[in-house]
Amino acid sequence: MSGPEPPGFLMPGSPPMRDTVAGWRQWVATRGDFTPxxxxxxxxxxxxxxxxxxxxxxxxxxxxxxLPLLQTPMSLAVTKLLRGRITSNAAKRKPTTLSGVMVTGGGYQGKTETACECLAAFEEGWLQLHRYLNPEAVSGTRDLHVPVAYVQTPVTAKPKSLCKAILNFYGAPLSSRMDLPDLIRQVALTLHENGTKALLLDDITRLRMHRADDQDTLDLIRAFMNMHVTLVLVGVDIPRSGLLREGRHDPGSGQVHFPPSRHAVNGAEPTQTERRFDLVELDRFHxxxxxxxxxxxxxxxxxxxxxxxxxxxxxxxxxxxxxxxxxxxxxxxxxxxxxxxxxxxxxxxxxxxxxxxxxxxxxxxxxxxxxxxxxxxxxxxxxxxxxxxxxxASGRRPRNTVLDDQGPAAATGS
Known part of the structure; x- marks a missing residue:
């Protein structure tokens, strides 16, 4: 005999894990369902x-x-840049390297949630625009339409482990005999076949630039920019992490220009040699x-x-x-x-x-x-x-008087 049903506000099961297609879609569909x-x-x-x-x-x-995610002046700036960059890149028809976005800031400042919410809104609009069908699907096939992919950077990242993490998001088949060029080609094919427009790599500052494997992984990430997908990298204090050490910052455009990637799809060096990112900070309150x-x-x-x-x-x-x-x-x-x-x-x-x-x-x-x-x-x-x-009372910050009522005398200036 079954017991009483649990209250509706106690959602059954574990929270969806966003690092698979099914988990991401479940989170996108249910993220606003909770009733306070x-x-x-x-x-x-x-x-x-x-x-x-x-x-x-x-x-x-x-x-x-x-508690719901509340927009702040800082997150609004991040959302505006991120949404504009992804939408603009998704509409490009030229075979060009797409500019990416780096979202930086301190820990616990809502970087991941802000980026995911922005990407979820983009995905919902993009799917509705195309009637939930992949406009780039091969005729006669029924490829999944996955406009957004969310991947956590492995703790000990290597080029192979990052490729496998991306392929695991889609549930793509993997073989132990696949070498790095095979994995890169499989990633490029998977992104294309699923119509992916934005790839979010979270916790990117787990890469440590003093390790050769991590430098190769960053080099591989730059190669992804030639796969007609917008890269969104999220991490803590990216400027001080060493990720930009090999880049050249252009103060005029506010962008970071990278040298060519040593990795290439199909064995050829990309024709676009500059890799560009917009770096935006999700700061704390002051x-x-x-x-x-x-x-x-x-x-x-x-x-x-x-x-x-x-x-x-x-x-x-x-x-x-x-x-x-x-x-x-x-x-x-x-x-x-x-x-x-x-x-x-x-x-x-x-x-x-x-x-x-x-x-x-x-x-x-x-x-x-x-x-x-x-x-x-x-x-x-x-x-x-x-x-x-x-x-x-002594030695502390001045009391906040912004919302105080100063009375009619203050209003008249007397």
């Missing part, structure tokens, strides 16, 4: 039965663990000017609207010294802010406080990220420690 817990007043809460209260608590906890303080406070307001704490008053995260306090705890890194608030909300629910305060958050330690993150490459940022005891 409804808002309840304290009076409404008190009318619930103990069972319903327990269920509501679970739903609220799941809501706080699945808290120095009025404009920066306002941007941070606006972001906190957006996050606050997603929280489901019963006794939370409007301005819980945006008034008084709370914006300054949250900035000091997270250094303006959105991923650390999300982790702090998620754990803080759980503590607020468990303790019955039902509100986020500085004393409550002082007892919350921001823990490192999920398994597989490489601290040595900056994938896990430095985490500021909470201040204890409470901060004194």
């Amino acid at each position: 817990a409804p808002r309840l007043s304290l009076a409404q809460w008190r009318l619930l039965s103990p069972k319903d209260k327990s269920l509501r608590d679970l739903h609220r906890a799941v809501t706080h663990a699945n 808290y120095d000017t009025d404009e920066e303080i306002t941007a941070w406070t606006d972001h906190l307001a957006g996050v606050e609207s997603q929280l489901r704490l019963i006794k939370a008053e409007p301005g819980m995260l945006t008034e008084g010294v709370m914006p300054e306090y949250l900035f000091e705890r997270t250094d303006g890194v959105v991923g650390l802010l999300e982790r702090l608030l998620e754990d803080g909300c759980r503590e607020a629910i468990d303790s019955g406080t039902e509100c986020l305060t500085e004393p409550l958050l002082n007892n919350i330690a921001i823990t490192p990220g999920p398994p597989g993150r490489d601290r040595t490459t900056g994938e896990i940022p430095d985490i500021p420690a909470p201040r204890r005891p409470a901060r004194k």
Whole structure:
């Protein structure tokens, strides 16, 4: 006899893994399906039965663990460049090397999620435009139409392992007898047959330029740019990683020009010798000017609207010294802010406080990220420690007065 069905907000199974076609498509299709817990007043809460209260608590906890990706001024700039580059490249009909995009920034700043969301939106529009059929499919065949491919750079990357990671995304057959030229030709054929327009290589700064294998892998990545696909490389602090060391930065165009690749498809050197990338940074928030303080406070307001704490008053995260306090705890890194608030909300629910305060958050330690993150490459940022005891008035940043009401006297100038 089967038990009761689990609540609808508890999605069955594990989250989709984006490094396969099936996993990527599942993520694209379901990324907006989650329904957050409804808002309840304290009076409404008190009318619930103990069972319903327990269920509501679970739903609220799941809501706080699945906060939506909010656009920031920095992510908007990344999205604009990335979407424009991919769309423009996808429309090109000339057999030319396509310019790529490098998305850099610190750890936990939302680089991967911002890039994936942008690519998912492109894929949805591209599939609708072509009625979900591959316009480049060979007559009489039914090739998959995969406009976007997402691949994580192997931890110990080598040219062969990177080719295999790309082919594994498509589920393409592999043979142990395939040498590197065979793998490169298979990658080129697979990208073409599936109509892939953008290839995202995540965690690209796992490549270490002091290793010969990693230098060969970067050389291979440049060769991919001749396969009529837009390369999107995402990594932590790319300028300092050594990936651009062999490149020549053009301050006029803001692009990085690379020398020719030593690898070539079908054994011939590409005719296009300059490999170009647009380098764009997804920066953290800052808290120095009025404009920066306002941007941070606006972001906190957006996050606050997603929280489901019963006794939370409007301005819980945006008034008084709370914006300054949250900035000091997270250094303006959105991923650390999300982790702090998620754990803080759980503590607020468990303790019955039902509100986020500085004393409550002082007892919350921001823990490192999920398994597989490489601290040595900056994938896990430095985490500021909470201040204890409470901060004194002297020696701290000026209080945020951007949203203060100055009263009629200030308005009249008297």
